[in-house]
Amino acid sequence: MSTDTATADTHTEHDPHATNTGISNNKLAMWLFLGTECLLFGGLISTYLLYKTRGNGKTLPTDIFDIPFTSVSSFVLLMSSLTMVLALSSLQRGDVERSRGWLLTTAMLGSVFIGGQVYEFTSFYREGIGYTTNPASSAFFTLTGFHGIHVSLGILMLMSLVVASVQGRLKPQNAETVEIIGLYWHFVDIVWIFIFTVIYLIPAE
């Protein structure tokens, strides 16, 4: 396996200089993908904004938001962006061990956020807001659920990096891979800032 990785390494080293834009193919593709994701979340956020007051006579998600709790889990998610940057920076400086630690921390912080979301969904369900209760609840669970799935996939990618790092296959010359997954991770965080502001902080009239 080591020779394979070496081959791949020379390519990642080589590509950025060969492209017309100076940005490697992989990174450009990730930027484009994130651009398309903006429209995905744009559609979901618009749907929620359209439906947030349509309760069909039942409880609305906005009636029972626990802002302090969600603020804490939002803060945890934001901090995971910081640790992601630290992971990349350590790897770029050649400190593989430390970068592994920061990657693991990032994944852990992401998991805490997901745990918070599971708790929130459960408590909503106990208070009588299920997925099928009303248009507002369907839109709320779909939007935050899509975001949760994105975070979970990010955690999966981070853990794959950690495993690769343990196996000794994540070397400083692979820093761009970490950077690209970092782009995804930061994007998911930024989307959450939007969701938190638009959905939780702006009160329904």
Add this chain to the structure above:
Amino acid sequence: MATSEEPLALESGQADIAERPLGVMTRPQGGNGWRDWLSSVDHKKIGIMYGIAAMFFFVVGGIEALLLRTQLAFPEQGFLSPQLYNELFTMHGVTMVFLFIMPLAAAFANYLIPLQIGARDVAFPRLNALSFWTWVSGAIFLNSSWLVGGGGADCGWFCYSPNSGITFSPTHGVDFYAIGLLIAGIASLVSAVNLIVTVLNMRAPGMSLFRMPVLTWMLLVTQFLLAFALPVITVALFLLIFDRVFDSQFFDPEAGADPLLWQHLFWIFGHPEVYIIILPSFGIISEIIPTFSRKPIFGYSFMVFSGIAIGFMGWGVWAHHMFVSGIGPISVLAFSLSTMFIAVPTGVKVLNWLATMWGGKLRFTAPMLFAVGTVAMFTIGGLSGVTHSLAPADTQQTDTYYIVAHFHYVIFGGGVLGLMGGAYFWWPKVFGYMLNETRGKIHFWMMLVGFNLTFGPMHVLGLQGMSRRIDTYSEGFGFDFWNLVATLGSYVIAISVAYFFYNTVVSRKEAVDLPPPGPDPWDARSLEWMLPSPTPEHNFDVIPTIESQDEWWHRKYGYDEDHNVIRIATIEEVAQKGDAVGVHLPSPSFWPLVLAVGMPLIGYGIIFNLWLCVLGGLLTGGAIFAWVLEPVDDPDAGHGHDGDHSDHSDDDDDGDAVAVGADDSAGGA
């Protein structure tokens, strides 16, 4: 490491390949057996497969159309039941849009973009294979609803709610529609990202953006539209499937949901979709018309910028599909105006094509006939489109056959005719033999006449008040005659398509006795014509350095002191030989196919039994990990890095699949 004594990297590594990602499958090594098509990551093979599959679904959608027209040939026929009629027109629309014309455009994009920008392949060859196989699995999934879903979707191709809900559409047809289009959407999204990166990053030295052929430009705009339009319909389809399977409340008016949500989401995707369909055809005829007018394209930068303008403005006109849905006078006014405005860049294009032909030495070959036919028919469709921007008139025309006439003039007249022209134009480049010209011209005239017979009368029927999607009509409404004409016309189209297939087969047999077409049978202008026909597996022996627009033309022709065009080199002198050795190409892979097979299993699982989802998820997830662990380039395949380029002294290529820095040795004059 294999040595470069072997002719090409792909065929050189047959030795012991120990690479078994996850210990499952041996790395395929390339060749021409059926396994090599299944595992191919070659953009040309993938393009050909896209083309063949698209033509197959053209036949499927065409048969559906013939059944519809047969039902409508005479008043009060009972040939099709109303329910079956609903399913057929829905599946006809979905098939033609998503399974025929988009993939046929993808065939051209895959095959031609790398050739026109001077690249060895696309940026992500395996993702390219994934796009194709995912699209195939989505297409098969969608059509499998005829067999296992209790019939096709019956909600019309835009599937308005609440018609798409369980109440009004109790079979699984709409489930198959939603999940099938989601899978096909993943394919198009991956392909869009891949091709955008290819165009932005992998151009040959000197190939600046404004030296790219207009076709590549229009395909680039198309990919941007796809990349940003598909996520919106993805949202809509997810909401629809959640409503139907998980009982969410997005489209249930009784629970206070808004049916207009679907219409907005659908048409925010749906109107850019119209340009996704038409722009590749615009690009194709922008290559054909200059070639057969022996003139450069008139106003290249106007062509490019009007294409970009269409790309932007296409986002601001969606609600003209919704003038009668009660969106309010301000919205109607705004979208009326934007709809009128978007006619301007399209008009610029039509004028530029005419100006390109003006004063040119015209040769009316089969591709040129199709190109000119496209301009004429698209202009008719465009003009009837402008009549829709007048909201009062549109209110009268909505859901009548006038609309059906309009969009078939745009999509068939503007889209399909152009793509057929492209098929005739690039056929020798792809398959190494020419399609017979006489039969090509007969095909064109049959198709043009059949097309106008079918869709021309629909203008009249629509203005007479015949509503769209009605499974029959009564005698005495005055609909009889033109419906019969339209039905006869549709059979003429069917015969012309059959004749096209006949032409491809017979021309291939006849080509054995004819001289080969050579690299450049049409005396054309862009880079792909400097390569032998059919294109060699490695594309360019040496990546050319680009010095001007229409690079290939300028390698053949120069100017004398009186500024007359003179020939400065023969094709043989400046064309590449296709005999490079030791060119390193991306290695084939089975994982895209495996990943694509997993997705419809998830789809069946959502509809029938969630355990199937587990199976599909394992297949998909496993394939992703195997894919990541599989190196992009097989380390055992021949590598240019070994430095033994043996007998090709000019080949300065560093042997990389993404090599764009190689010297040019084939520059003419």
